[in-house]
Amino acid sequence: MSESTRFLETPNRQSVIAIIIILARFLKVVARQIWPLLVIMVINPTKSWFTIFYIVAIVAAAGSAIFSIWYYFKFYFYVKDGELIIEKGILEKTKLNIPFERIQTINFQQSILHQLFDVVGLEIDTAGSGKKELSITAVEKDKAELIRDYLIRQGATQTPVINDETSAELPAVKKEELLLKLSELDLLKVGVGQNHLRGAGLLFAALLGLWQFFEDIFGDKFLEDLYVMTGIQWENIGVVFLILAPILLIIAFFISLITTVLRYFNLRFYKTDIGFKVVAGLFTRKEQSAKMQKIQKMSWTTSPLKKIFDLFDLKLSQAASSAVTRQQSIYVPGCYEPHIDSVRAEYFPEEKEIGFESFKIDKRIVGRYLLYFGIAPGLGIFLLQLAWSGDFQWFWLIIIPVVWAASTLYYEKWRYHVSELGLRVEHGVIGKKFTLLKWYKVQSVRIRQGIYQRRKGLADIHFHTAAGTVYIPYIKVEDAYALKNFVLYKVETNRLKWM
Amino acid sequence: MAFENLSVDITELPDVQQLDLQKPDPAFLRVSFIGLFIFLGIMLAGVVGIIFLGEFDSTPWLKLLLPGIWLFFTVLSSFLTYQGYKIQGYALREKDVVFRRGVIFRSLVTVPFNRIQHCEIKEGPVERLFGLKTLQIFTAGGMSSDISIPGLKGENAPELKDFIIKATGESTFEDE
Numbered sequence: 178m179s180e181s182t183r184f185l186e187t188p189n190r191q192s193v194i195a196i197i198i199i200l201a202r203f204l205k206v207v208a209r210q211i212w213p214l215l216v217i218m219v220i221n222p223t224k225s226w227f228t229i230f231y232i233v234a235i236v237a238a239a240g241s242a243i244f245s246i247w248y249y250f251k252f253y254f255y256v257k258d259g260e261l262i263i264e265k266g267i268l269e270k271t272k273l274n275i276p277f278e279r280i281q282t283i284n285f286q287q288s289i290l291h292q293l294f295d296v297v298g299l300e301i302d303t304a305g306s307g308k309k310e311l312s313i314t315a316v317e318k319d320k321a322e323l324i325r326d327y328l329i330r331q332g333a334t335q336t337p338v339i340n341d342e343t344s345a346e347l348p349a350v351k352k353e354e355l356l357l358k359l360s361e362l363d364l365l366k367v368g369v370g371q372n373h374l375r376g377a378g379l380l381f382a383a384l385l386g387l388w389q390f391f392e393d394i395f396g397d398k399f400l401e402d403l404y405v406m407t408g409i410q411w412e413n414i415g416v417v418f419l420i421l422a423p424i425l426l427i428i429a430f431f432i433s434l435i436t437t438v439l440r441y442f443n444l445r446f447y448k449t450d451i452g453f454k455v456v457a458g459l460f461t462r463k464e465q466s467a468k469m470q471k472i473q474k475m476s477w478t479t480s481p482l483k484k485i486f487d488l489f490d491l492k493l494s495q496a497a498s499s500a501v502t503r504q505q506s507i508y509v510p511g512c513y514e515p516h517i518d519s520v521r522a523e524y525f526p527e528e529k530e531i532g533f534e535s536f537k538i539d540k541r542i543v544g545r546y547l548l549y550f551g552i553a554p555g556l557g558i559f560l561l562q563l564a565w566s567g568d569f570q571w572f573w574l575i576i577i578p579v580v581w582a583a584s585t586l587y588y589e590k591w592r593y594h595v596s597e598l599g600l601r602v603e604h605g606v607i608g609k610k611f612t613l614l615k616w617y618k619v620q621s622v623r624i625r626q627g628i629y630q631r632r633k634g635l636a637d638i639h640f641h642t643a644a645g646t647v648y649i650p651y652i653k654v655e656d657a658y659a660l661k662n663f664v665l666y667k668v669e670t671n672r673l674k675w676m
Numbered sequence: 677m678a679f680e681n682l683s684v685d686i687t688e689l690p691d692v693q694q695l696d697l698q699k700p701d702p703a704f705l706r707v708s709f710i711g712l713f714i715f716l717g718i719m720l721a722g723v724v725g726i727i728f729l730g731e732f733d734s735t736p737w738l739k740l741l742l743p744g745i746w747l748f749f750t751v752l753s754s755f756l757t758y759q760g761y762k763i764q765g766y767a768l769r770e771k772d773v774v775f776r777r778g779v780i781f782r783s784l785v786t787v788p789f790n791r792i793q794h795c796e797i798k799e800g801p802v803e804r805l806f807g808l809k810t811l812q813i814f815t816a817g818g819m820s821s822d823i824s825i826p827g828l829k830g831e832n833a834p835e836l837k838d839f840i841i842k843a844t845g846e847s848t849f850e851d852e
Contacts, residue, residue: 621785622785643815666689
């Protein structure tokens with residue numbers, strides 16, 4: 178162990194700032210629980226509400242403060258016998274041993290509080306077990322960098338660590354090559370290119386919840402008042418939807434624009450000597466890194482809006498326990514084609530040189546999807562409605578041509594490209610998603626057939642990896658088996674470590 | 677045949693389709709049915725409870741519909757359980773283990789030995805009565821990638837586990 182990281186051998190407390198951050202987090206949780214009280218108090222200011230509110234607030238604040246300080250004094254971390262050890266807990270004491278080689282990634286997180294005091298939060302992700310992620314709330318920044326470099330390096334070399342003086346000779350500064358820096362203009366483009374329909378849908382759902390809340394507070398008179406005020410029958414859900422849809426879409430547009438700017442402000446994407454690193458965020462600055470070895474598959478997506486700007490979103494999926502999948506992927510919005518190409522060359526260097534054979538999926542998928550997602554639900558609801566109330570709600574039948582169009586597009590766009598060393602698939606309905614997978618990253622292969630597929634000699638093939646599944650639907654069953662045999666042969670004869 | 681661009685002749689590779697699958701122990705069928713009947717029994721109790729305690733004055737046909745649904749479900753699930761037993765099976769090959777299951781959606785999963793993380797033997801209370809065990813094989817690929825082979829005879833399960841662990845241990849890796 179080198180001089181600079183020697184401090185790790187004895188139990189360390191976090192930075193004192195941790196107390197403030199734990200307290201802030203705790204208060205945030207409490208505030209989230211009691212904000213309806215506050216709303217009611219403003220609307221209906223009686224004395225008893227005030228008293229209750231103050232008592233709750235004072236108890237909560239005092240309790241949180243004591244808890245935070247106590248928690249701080251009971252939290253230690255140190256390194257011993259090739260393991261990072263974290264001891265914590267007030268009533269229930271926990272001791273966590275994390276062997277270096279199990280550490281996947283160490284991410285830095287900086288909320289605005291962290292930035293104010295120049296500390297960082299450490300999140301440690303481990304392989305395999307479904308255990309919750311391990312985190313250290315606040316450590317001084319320089320210390321955090323030392324810890325991360327030390328742990329990642331030890332994990333990568335997997336050498337025994339105890340008092341290894343030679344490790345001091347490793348270069349302290351890592352090589353970093355800036356691949357992409359998101360300019361203000363590109364950031365704006367990324368924001369505009371988000372999926373606003375989904376945002377509007379979420380808003381609509383939230384609004385329905387809020388509606389309930391207002392009705393609870395104001396009672397039945399609420400709807401009448403609203404009718405008098407606006408002259409609109411708000412009970413009719415169809416009318417509400419027609420009026421609200423464009424408004425919600427506009428609001429959603431601005432919300433996704435703002436969140437994009439907050440999340441991806443000043444995004445920088447680096448290639449390091451062991452993998453990749455992304456740093457981004459305005460108020461909460463987040464840093465994520467991934468070891469090249471641990472990246473299992475990569476995918477990049479585009480949508481009609483993004484296509485106008487020639488933009489792609491890139492995702493690098495790392496080996497992870499399924500519990501924390503979201504955080505294990507490195508996500509880089511706003512990449513142009515050259516950026517994608519350089520990452521592809523890094524993940525799959527041979528891709529450009531070896532030959533790929535391209536295939537389509539079977540056309541019968543259109544009819545099946547039309548039946549399952551179009552005719553069955555559309556006609557079903559229509560007939561039920563008819564039997565129930567006797568009126569023809571033709572509206573529901575619209576689903577059928579929509580699903581037909583969508584499944585035709587889906588079929589037309591599906592391509593899979595097979596090569597000696599890996600697979601590339603592309604598919605989508607409106608946008609398009611590309612996925613690249615090297616065969617030796619595959620963990621297991623599954624062939625799946627429904628009743629119809631068995632009758633028609635078709636099958637789906639799934640390639641499971643440690644970072645999610647890549648699958649090809651509706652191909653000839655002989656092809657599925659041929660591909661399966663080939664991939665198994667590739668996996669079973671390959672000696673490369675998949676992680 | 678597709679895939680002409682690959683360096684090995686894929687018609688020569690060991691084919692997972694041409695396999696003699698090892699069937700679960702016959703007692704496993706009984707275990708499955710006991711489990712199913714316990715579940716159906718609880719459902720029936722619920723149905724009976726609703727019929728005797730509920731109000732059906734305005735919708736008397738519901739009184740017939742509920743047992744009807746229960747009966748339909750019983751017939752269907754019994755059929756699926758029996759068919760599932762007939763279809764289920766595993767096979768050990770030189771370098772991987774294959775498992776087939778599923779009546780409506782049939783799936784055939786193959787896990788190479790050099791991708792197995794660990795194995796576990798499990799036995800439920802009903803299984804224990806019949807001296808059966810389940811072998812679970814875990815990979816890093818998550819739940820959908822793991823295999824769970826039920827209906828193994830008590831003495832066979834540890835043997836199978838040892839065989840797989842030994843085969844797993846023999847696979848070695850090199851750095852990239």
